Amino acid sequence: MLILRDAFYGIRRFDDFQSSLGIARNILTSRLKGLVEAGIMRKVPYQTHPLRHEYRVTEKGRDLIPVITTLLAWGDKWESKDVPVTLIHKDCGEAMHAKVVCDHCSKELTAFNLSIDPIPQVVQERVTATRLAKA
Amino acid sequence: MLILRDAFYGIRRFDDFQSSLGIARNILTSRLKGLVEAGIMRKVPYQTHPLRHEYRVTEKGRDLIPVITTLLAWGDKWESKDVPVTLIHKDCGEAMHAKVVCDHCSKELTAFNLSIDPIPQVVQERVTATRLAKA
Numbered sequence: 236m237l238i239l240r241d242a243f244y245g246i247r248r249f250d251d252f253q254s255s256l257g258i259a260r261n262i263l264t265s266r267l268k269g270l271v272e273a274g275i276m277r278k279v280p281y282q283t284h285p286l287r288h289e290y291r292v293t294e295k296g297r298d299l300i301p302v303i304t305t306l307l308a309w310g311d312k313w314e315s316k317d318v319p320v321t322l323i324h325k326d327c328g329e330a331m332h333a334k335v336v337c338d339h340c341s342k343e344l345t346a347f348n349l350s351i352d353p354i355p356q357v358v359q360e361r362v363t364a365t366r367l368a369k370a
Numbered sequence: 371m372l373i374l375r376d377a378f379y380g381i382r383r384f385d386d387f388q389s390s391l392g393i394a395r396n397i398l399t400s401r402l403k404g405l406v407e408a409g410i411m412r413k414v415p416y417q418t419h420p421l422r423h424e425y426r427v428t429e430k431g432r433d434l435i436p437v438i439t440t441l442l443a444w445g446d447k448w449e450s451k452d453v454p455v456t457l458i459h460k461d462c463g464e465a466m467h468a469k470v471v472c473d474h475c476s477k478e479l480t481a482f483n484l485s486i487d488p489i490p491q492v493v494q495e496r497v498t499a500t501r502l503a504k505a
Contacts (some may be wrong), residue, residue, distance in 0.1 A: 244486060255435065297481035298444055298447065298481075304470060305440050324479070331479075332473045337470075344457070346427075346433075
């Protein structure tokens with residue numbers, strides 16, 4: 236997730252990710268490999284002698300922006316020891332927090348106005364069993 | 371994340387998480403401990419002889435709903451091998467996908483109408499260095 240955040244900042248090269256994140260090279264190698272295998276980033280050669288690659292975010296990776304922005308909003312609220320990051324919404328020029336809404340009625344989503352359908356069978360059985368045990 | 375998803379389904383007890391997720395008990399113990407330490411779940415006794423606890427999602431945990439719903443929407447689009455989960459928005463009764471909007475102008479957020487301010491110093495330096503090297 237931090238690699239992806241840095242990629243959105245504009246970082247593309249292994250050494251730059253490593254400087255920014257300060258993690259061991261073997262761990263970074265394995266994380267980047269995982270992101271490439273998952274189709275979230277891709278390796279693109281930027282020079283041929285010697286061959287060197289940089290890492291770019293794919294469309295699948297860019298589609299994680301809503302997840303990252305909601306996580307940032309959560310972090311700003313609950314983990315205030317982190318340095319807050321200001322996101323500027325270019326369309327209106329304002330500093331923004333991500334807000335999640337229903338794509339039908341555009342009302343904000345909370346834990347209380349949401350249900351899941353169908354609840355997976357295994358979960359259904361457990362919940363029923365728990366409720367029966369309580370009755 | 372899967373533990374939290376199950377908790378939102380209504381699962382509360384260790385054995386039920388274990389049946390639902392099918393992960394090793396020691397791994398589940400350590401994950402639940404991490405969630406409790408992070409303040410995302412809390413342990414509540416449900417019987418005293420013998421003492422037994424269940425795990426409930428806290429307010430901090432419930433605030434992760436936007437993150438989870440955006441991740442589900444991403445998964446439905448990109449990882450179609452997973453069973454799709456239908457979220458019902460109780461306010462309008464419709465099956466919904468989470469949509470992330472700017473909390474000022476309510477327009478949808480994308481990777482292309484967002485900038486970060488300020489870019490952290492270390493990232494700024496790296497990006498500048500990369501750009502200079504390219505020039």
